[in-house]
Amino acid sequence: MKDGPDIAYIASLIGDPARANMLTALLTGKALTATELSQEAGITLQTASSHLAKLTDGGLLTLRKQGRHKYFSLANDNVAGVLESLMGLAAGSGHLRTRTGPRDAKLRHARVCYNHLAGSMGIQMFNYFADQHFLQIKSEGITLTDNGATFVRGFGIDLEALQKKRSPLCKECLDWSERRSHLAGSLGRALLTRLEELKWVRRIPDSRIIEFTKAGQQNFDATFAQASLFA
Amino acid sequence: MKDGPDIAYIASLIGDPARANMLTALLTGKALTATELSQEAGITLQTASSHLAKLTDGGLLTLRKQGRHKYFSLANDNVAGVLESLMGLAAGSGHLRTRTGPRDAKLRHARVCYNHLAGSMGIQMFNYFADQHFLQIKSEGITLTDNGATFVRGFGIDLEALQKKRSPLCKECLDWSERRSHLAGSLGRALLTRLEELKWVRRIPDSRIIEFTKAGQQNFDATFAQASLFA
DNA sequence: TTCATAGTTCGATTGTAATCGAAGCATATG
DNA sequence: CATATGCTTCGATTACAATCGAACTATGAA
Numbered sequence: 001m002k003d004g005p006d007i008a009y010i011a012s013l014i015g016d017p018a019r020a021n022m023l024t025a026l027l028t029g030k031a032l033t034a035t036e037l038s039q040e041a042g043i044t045l046q047t048a049s050s051h052l053a054k055l056t057d058g059g060l061l062t063l064r065k066q067g068r069h070k071y072f073s074l075a076n077d078n079v080a081g082v083l084e085s086l087m088g089l090a091a092g093s094g095h096l097r098t099r100t101g102p103r104d105a106k107l108r109h110a111r112v113c114y115n116h117l118a119g120s121m122g123i124q125m126f127n128y129f130a131d132q133h134f135l136q137i138k139s140e141g142i143t144l145t146d147n148g149a150t151f152v153r154g155f156g157i158d159l160e161a162l163q164k165k166r167s168p169l170c171k172e173c174l175d176w177s178e179r180r181s182h183l184a185g186s187l188g189r190a191l192l193t194r195l196e197e198l199k200w201v202r203r204i205p206d207s208r209i210i211e212f213t214k215a216g217q218q219n220f221d222a223t224f225a226q227a228s229l230f231a
Numbered sequence: 232m233k234d235g236p237d238i239a240y241i242a243s244l245i246g247d248p249a250r251a252n253m254l255t256a257l258l259t260g261k262a263l264t265a266t267e268l269s270q271e272a273g274i275t276l277q278t279a280s281s282h283l284a285k286l287t288d289g290g291l292l293t294l295r296k297q298g299r300h301k302y303f304s305l306a307n308d309n310v311a312g313v314l315e316s317l318m319g320l321a322a323g324s325g326h327l328r329t330r331t332g333p334r335d336a337k338l339r340h341a342r343v344c345y346n347h348l349a350g351s352m353g354i355q356m357f358n359y360f361a362d363q364h365f366l367q368i369k370s371e372g373i374t375l376t377d378n379g380a381t382f383v384r385g386f387g388i389d390l391e392a393l394q395k396k397r398s399p400l401c402k403e404c405l406d407w408s409e410r411r412s413h414l415a416g417s418l419g420r421a422l423l424t425r426l427e428e429l430k431w432v433r434r435i436p437d438s439r440i441i442e443f444t445k446a447g448q449q450n451f452d453a454t455f456a457q458a459s460l461f462a
Numbered sequence: 463t464t465c466a467t468a469g470t471t472c473g474a475t476t477g478t479a480a481t482c483g484a485a486g487c488a489t490a491t492g
Numbered sequence: 493c494a495t496a497t498g499c500t501t502c503g504a505t506t507a508c509a510a511t512c513g514a515a516c517t518a519t520g521a522a
Binding site for chain 2: 014019023081082083087091
């Protein structure tokens with residue numbers, strides 16, 4: 001009856017609306033203060049403080065003290081992954097109270113998922129990498145091929161700096177809107193940062209939406225053209 | 232503030248201990264009746280009935296009526312996937328109240344995850360398939376290569392019958408104990424069934440544990456020998 | 463028909479967790 | 493130092509959901 005880890009404990013942490021709102025807010029990857037999170041969830045600071053304590057205690061969040069501020073962020077990629085797949089369930093399983101407004105459409109097109117690109121644009125990029133054999137999927141995970149490394153460097157990313165880091169270079173992350181994998185890991189994050197540097201995209205403040213500039217969209221489509229389009 | 236699907240609703244469904252117990256019980260893939268599930272969770276039938284109604288209403292369970300029995304099972308692979316990854320979080324994030332007893336060790340070695348093989352043996356099998364290039368990972372998902380198909384047929388599986396089905400042949404599923412992917416989908420299920428047919432393994436009743444026979448373990452290791460062992 | 467088993471619905475109780483006001487620390491700034 | 497800001501702790505309130513006993517419905521067996 002009591003096989004395995006205590007799943008109810010973690011799920012109940014996510015199961016409170018206020019806490020769920022804070023967690024989704026943190027899916028942008030940006031670290032937020034307690035006050036910001038309380039506003040995000042629509043509750044007072046006192047209540048938020050108690051919630052945040054529970055979340056950190058449960059290992060879902062990490063916090064960094066900076067002066068008199070406390071910055072909270074998701075503990076790791078796994079947390080973000082669970083949140084995204086929960087969204088997949090919630091979207092798929094009947095109860096989709098997601099009225100598909102214009103905002104929602106933008107969200108499906110491109111959004112940030114723990115600092116990497118998600119949505120249909122994220123899928124397109126992943127597809128391109130896969131089609132060009134820039135990625136090799138082994139049982140241990142995804143690795144970047146030599147051709148892939150060349151491409152990434154050419155795109156203006158300091159690959160060596162990334163590889164020095166302890167965190168995994170490539171990971172895949174399941175997209176709730178597309179139900180496919182997109183590229184996560186430090187490379188995924190670096191790619192999004194680069195897209196911002198190039199001014200192909202910009203983030204909408206206080207939202208997970210990523211907006212493409214007109215030129216940016218054209219460049220993106222040209223760079224990450226899907227092979228299937230030519231077939 | 233209200234981006235995306237209602238994640239808190241789903242999470243709160245899983246977040247109740249009684250419901251979580253029922254869900255994990257269903258991770259074996261076997262359909263269970265309301266009475267069995269109530270015993271599994273240690274609650275009365277009345278309470279269980281209300282819980283089961285909520286779970287089906289939330290799209291996590293499907294039910295099949297057979298005479299005066301109601302058989303419940305997980306709605307789909309996604310549900311099983313979310314449960315497993317929640318276990319990963321719960322196991323990893325500090326609060327591992329999983330005292331590693333002998334039972335737990337068996338669970339890590341081989342267990343059933345929604346009717347397919349999980350645990351280190353599941354990983355070993357997946358690794359073998361990957362190393363032998365029996366699987367090809369594309370962005371849309373995993374596909375079986377021709378060599379893979381030959382191997383699978385030789386192993387005694389009616390591949391054509393599986394392919395006729397609507398459900399996906401190959402999927403990957405993240406293992407909470409190993410933090411790696413193992414093979415899910417209808418092929419994954421068929422492989423486990425075949426292992427049982429061959430009497431290499433047997434399921435422990437009322438548990439997720441899969442036990443290897445002595446000969447079965449030897450045959451398994453010989454068949455799915457990891458390339459890295461020879462390196 | 464009568465009895466037994468499987469499951470649901472109703473009502474009342476109980477416990478717990480979310481919430482916020484008020485007061486208390488802690489860290490910055492003038 | 494005083495004062496503002498960010499956050500935590502305490503206490504009381506409130507609301508909701510889990511629980512079970514009892515009565516009810518449905519299916520199957522004798």
